[in-house]
Amino acid sequence: MKDRLTKNHTTQPELLPNNPILSVQDLGRRVEDRWIWSHLSFQVFPGERIAVIGASGSGKSLLLRALAGLDPLQAGQIIFQGQQINSHFMPTYRSQIIYLQQRPALWEGTVEENLQQVYRLAVHRHLIYNRELILNYLHLLHKKPDFLQRPVSALSGGEAQIVAFLRALQLSPAILLLDEPTASLDAGTAQSLEALVTTWQHEHPQRAYLWTSHDPNQLERITNRQITLKDQSEVTIEKSKETTIDNR
Numbered sequence: 001m002k003d004r005l006t007k008n009h010t011t012q013p014e015l016l017p018n019n020p021i022l023s024v025q026d027l028g029r030r031v032e033d034r035w036i037w038s039h040l041s042f043q044v045f046p047g048e049r050i051a052v053i054g055a056s057g058s059g060k061s062l063l064l065r066a067l068a069g070l071d072p073l074q075a076g077q078i079i080f081q082g083q084q085i086n087s088h089f090m091p092t093y094r095s096q097i098i099y100l101q102q103r104p105a106l107w108e109g110t111v112e113e114n115l116q117q118v119y120r121l122a123v124h125r126h127l128i129y130n131r132e133l134i135l136n137y138l139h140l141l142h143k144k145p146d147f148l149q150r151p152v153s154a155l156s157g158g159e160a161q162i163v164a165f166l167r168a169l170q171l172s173p174a175i176l177l178l179d180e181p182t183a184s185l186d187a188g189t190a191q192s193l194e195a196l197v198t199t200w201q202h203e204h205p206q207r208a209y210l211w212t213s214h215d216p217n218q219l220e221r222i223t224n225r226q227i228t229l230k231d232q233s234e235v236t237i238e239k240s241k242e243t244t245i246d247n248r
């Protein structure tokens with residue numbers, strides 16, 4: 001199984017363990033007149049598994065969306081592999097940093113059509129759909145190959161989220177941003193998806209992810225460092241279990 005799972009034909013960026021993949025410098029996000037968070041600085045190194053925690057409304061989703069380049073920033077900058085993010089670099093960046101939300105939209109059609117469709121997007125056109133990889137992932141999830149032919153309109157919420165995970169993981173991003181991705185799922189499906197992400201990371205140990213969740217047990221299982229958004233005016237980056245990060 002392990003050998004089969006290492007056959008991923010997507011490209012993987014050259015990442016050195018001591019160089020950050022991402023440097024976040026003095027970042028600030030304001031919504032209308034209110035700063036949700038500000039002066040946020042930290043780095044993400046290859047292989048890191050980071051929990052982003054904080055109360056509801058502390059800005060976890062806004063942070064992941066900002067890191068994904070989906071929302072504008074009102075202060076600071078993001079450096080990806082030594083290069084500052086700007087509009088010119090954004091397409092390359094977006095192919096390497098992928099955001100997965102709690103209830104992602106799927107396209108009409110079958111599961112497999114959904115998985116293939118994403119390769120038509122300009123940012124992923126250099127990649128090739130890898131059915132074997134998907135079948136290996138499905139095997140891990142105890143799903144048969146005929147799952148690929150199911151229409152997405154007939155999927156349960158948990159099955160739809162499995163498709164969303166597969167669609168993101170197959171693109172082999174350097175950093176995966178997971179925004180409460182299992183919050184509405186039963187415990188069994190949630191743990192299957194945790195196992196899937198763990199397998200995905202083991203395939204290329206330099207891959208990193210940030211995961212938001214209100215479930216401390218889940219974060220204990222799958223992360224090894226924490227960034228805590230304390231409240232709507234103060235941002236604190238807490239000491240990690242295994243690594244240290246900038247602390248302002």
Ligand SMILES: Nc1ncnc2c1ncn2[C@@H]1O[C@H](COP(=O)(O)OP(=O)(O)OP(=O)(O)O)[C@@H](O)[C@H]1O
Pocket residue numbers: 031036054055056057058059060061062063
């Ligand atoms: N598009 C928007 N327009 C106005 N306010 C917004 C917008 N998006 C987010 N907010 C506000 O910004 C704050 C942070 O929202 P965010 O969704 O990032 O919080 P969160 O920490 O992820 O919360 P939860 O744990 O409940 O998912 C909230 O007060 C929210 O209402």
